[in-house]
Amino acid sequence: MALTEQTRADAVELAGRYPQSRSALLPMLHLVQSAEGQVTPAGIALCAEVLDLTTAEVAAVATFYTMYKRHKVGRYHVGVCTNTLCAVLGGDAIWDALSQRLGVGHDEVTADGAISLERIECQAACTHAPVMTANWEFLDDMDVARALEVVEKLQAGEEVFSTRGPRIGTYEEIERQLAGFDDGLYGEGRTDEKMTAGLSYAQQHGMAAPAGPERSPLAKTEG
Ligand code: FES
Numbered sequence: 448m449a450l451t452e453q454t455r456a457d458a459v460e461l462a463g464r465y466p467q468s469r470s471a472l473l474p475m476l477h478l479v480q481s482a483e484g485q486v487t488p489a490g491i492a493l494c495a496e497v498l499d500l501t502t503a504e505v506a507a508v509a510t511f512y513t514m515y516k517r518h519k520v521g522r523y524h525v526g527v528c529t530n531t532l533c534a535v536l537g538g539d540a541i542w543d544a545l546s547q548r549l550g551v552g553h554d555e556v557t558a559d560g561a562i563s564l565e566r567i568e569c570q571a572a573c574t575h576a577p578v579m580t581a582n583w584e585f586l587d588d589m590d591v592a593r594a595l596e597v598v599e600k601l602q603a604g605e606e607v608f609s610t611r612g613p614r615i616g617t618y619e620e621i622e623r624q625l626a627g628f629d630d631g632l633y634g635e636g637r638t639d640e641k642m643t644a645g646l647s648y649a650q651q652h653g654m655a656a657p658a659g660p661e662r663s664p665l666a667k668t669e670g
Pocket of ligand 1: 528529530531532533534568569570571572573576577578
C-alpha cells in the first residue's frame with residue numbers, strides 16, 4: 448500500500464468539496480489511511496501540500512484524534528467499549544476475553560496483522576450495550592461468546608456482517624468510505640425501535656425542535 452497519483456487526485460477532489468479547502472483535512476486523513484493503513488509522514492505532507500497548510504498543522508490534527516493512527520493497525524480494527532454502561536453490562540469481560548485470546552493489549556496488533564484491539568469510548572450506542580466495533584461498524588448487544596466468534600471469523604478471513612446490516616469491510620475499504628467515497632453499501636444499514644425511541648416519543652406527543660435562526664448557508668465563511 449502506498450500513496451499513488453490516484454490518492455493525490457482523490458485528495459484534490461476532496462479539497463474541492465468544501466468552501467474552505469482546509470475543511471477537507473479530516474476526510475483527507477482517512478483517505479491517507481485507506482492508502483497506507485496509517486497516517487505516515489508522506490501522508491501528512493500530501494495533505495499539507497493539497498490544502499496549503501504546514502505539515503505541523505496537519506500533524507497537530509492527526510495526533511489529536513484517536514481515529515488517526517500513527518502505526519499500522521490490523522486488517523480489522525476491533526474496538527470494545529469499556530465506558531461505564533458497556534463495562535458493567537459485559538464490556539470489561541469482553542475486553543479481557545479478546546485480549547487474552549488474541550494475545551494483544553490496547554492499540555496492539557496480532558502477529559498475523561489480522562486484528563488490532565482498542566479500548567474505545569462511548570459510541571453513543573448505549574441502548575445496545577455492550578457494544579463492539581469492527582472497522583467502526585457496530586456490533587451490538589455482544590457477549591463474550593459472540594465477541595470471540597466474531598474475532599475468530601475475521602481473523603480467518605470469513606465474511607462478517609454488522610448487527611446493523613452491512614458486511615464489515617477491511618480497514619482500507621472502510622477508511623475510504625469514511626473519507627467520503629461511495630462504497631455501494633449506502634442504504635444497507637438499519638435502525639430499530641430502541642435507536643429511534645426518542646424520535647417516536649416526540650412524534651407521538653407532537654414535539655418538535657424549535658426552528659433555528661435563518662442564516663445563509665455560507666454564513667460561516669463570510670467575514
Ligand atoms: S457506554 Fe458503550 S456505547 Fe455508550
